[in-house]
Amino acid sequence: MTDAWEPQVNGVVRTLQSVRNVLEKQGHLVKVISPDLFYSLPCPTYPEIRLALARVASVGAMLEEFGPTAIHLATEGPLCVAARRWCIRNDMPFTTAYHTQFPDYVSARSGVPAEWIWRYIKWFHAPSQAILASTPSIRQSLTDHGLSHVKHWGRGVDLTNFHPGIAPHPAMQDLEGPVQLYVGRVAIEKNIEAFLKSGHSGTKVVVGDGPARASLKARFPEARFLGPMFGPELASAYAAADVFVFPSKTDTFGLVMIEALACGVPVAGYPVTGPIDVLTPETGATDEDLTKAIGEALTKDRSACAAYGRTFTWEASARQFLNALYPLYGDRAAA
Template sequence: MTAAEAEPVRIAIVTDAWEPQVNGVVRTLKSVRRVLEGQGHEVEVISPDLFHSLPCPTYPEIRLALARTASVGALLERFRPTAIHLATEGPLCIAARRWCLRHGMPFTTAYHTQFPDYVSARSGVPAEWIWRYIRWFHAASQAILASTPSIRQSLVDHGLGQVKHWGRGVDLSHFRPDQHPHSVMQDLPRPVQLYVGRVAVEKNLEAFLRTDHPGTKVVVGDGPARAGLEARFPDVHFLGPLFGEQLGSAYAAADVFVFPSKTDTFGLVMIEALACGVPVAGYPVTGPIDVLTPEVGAMAPDLTEAIAEALTKDRAACAGYGRSFTWEASAQQFLQALYPMRDEQAAA
């Protein structure tokens, strides 16, 4: 597809990650869909809530759809899409992939999460074993959408060369430096060090909670590791999940945003924090190395050192850089990367 495409397109997005999950994949898909629909395109999301499902072992918030290939295919046939995108590597997208291949329908995929590292962190299974599955799943796609240069290179290194860029954006109506600071955080001892995201083992949150920089640590989010971490780190303020304006006010109240994950492909929360004028501290790994610049953040093998350096950054520079990430640009990249069906395929 091209930026000059005049006619509205009908895009089917199949995803194993959808509401009520709260994560970067869901937020990305919802944000891009909103922009595309505002431009006159039609977007159909085929998600686990349309099928019977089971909770994912060790991660019950994620529902695994019990979807037959024919059932997914019937939904696609009824929608008659111009293009099909498979957003995740779970059972629902496997069924859609099988149907597309069976009927000669082209499709694109996306690599949102360092899935091999993610599974390895939760199960102990060697990451290279999972890469075999990743190669199998994505090899048949016309294009694999990935958010950063290092992730695209990782896919190429693992034999998946059909990669295209798909960046991320910020909702600037919620995430901006003039947000009124969150009431709970205003009177905390400074500097306030904030984490936002899933409270789960693969996010490496404990590495942040063990840092010893003076000030106060605040965690926004929920997940399976929350109860255990709250019990072990009683001095940390766990605020639970926040959204929209409330989340923006939490960012605005922080002095530094800490991103301890080593398995994310991008880290949407980093650019949200930056758009609120908050510098970012992280490890020199995929995600931070692709997003941060020396003017707006700091990376170091020692997270305490990264926090100390990030606190010296100019908040106005952070806000300006954060504003450069827009969902309009992300949606255009997504649209351009899609692989349109031939007229006879779309009409089938």
């Protein structure tokens, strides 16, 4: 069950798609109940996200028809709220996941204090059998807010696409170095402005799209905005970069970091959740001064980055997800 699904392009959707693909290859039946199955409205300030107007009875009917052996609620939106109510009403156990620093995200967009949003987060996740989280610092954050029933669910890389030795993207081959790359949604909560304002020499490249793209492009004409890329084309963009810059302070993990690492590209970021959990001294650098972090990351060995990036697989992620699920009936079987 998820409020984030196709055609959205973000880390939540990519994680769910990748894990589903692995589970289906293993013979599991996976039913995704998503906003496209209901009448929906665009989310204020984020129209790409559709908010499903789903009745509890309608969601429950879909669940009963499928007959699941476990129920997972991936997001905190209205569709999963409806499913949550149905599960509680029918004494059905379920798991949830904390994919995004939702309180910080809402605060960045609306100015509402993050602690106000934490009240909702606690209400939503408290009845679950387990909350799946990707990093130690996120697990600690949840625990600090009274949600201690947390289990680890890591992330992976499509190693068939993202690996060293890929030819650099033609649009990035002749840029003045060092080439500093950002990949992801171009929106205020991603803190891209901090990257574009950082002072290291070279060329800054932004791959992705979003509501802040036009204004950032106008304000930073020296940067290259190449639009969204996927698969092999995205891998070629990573291959052309000397350093990958992850300026976000609101992400829980950052799939793009491990994709860059798998391509042999060191990563620079702030010392916040995501970078501090993913990066090692050999593969990246974090600093409150992003310019310093970029300079230090440029000294890292690309082969060490690639070797570390290969340790993140979707097979391992799917295994962790499966082990965290709670069965609706009978004893729990080892996955």
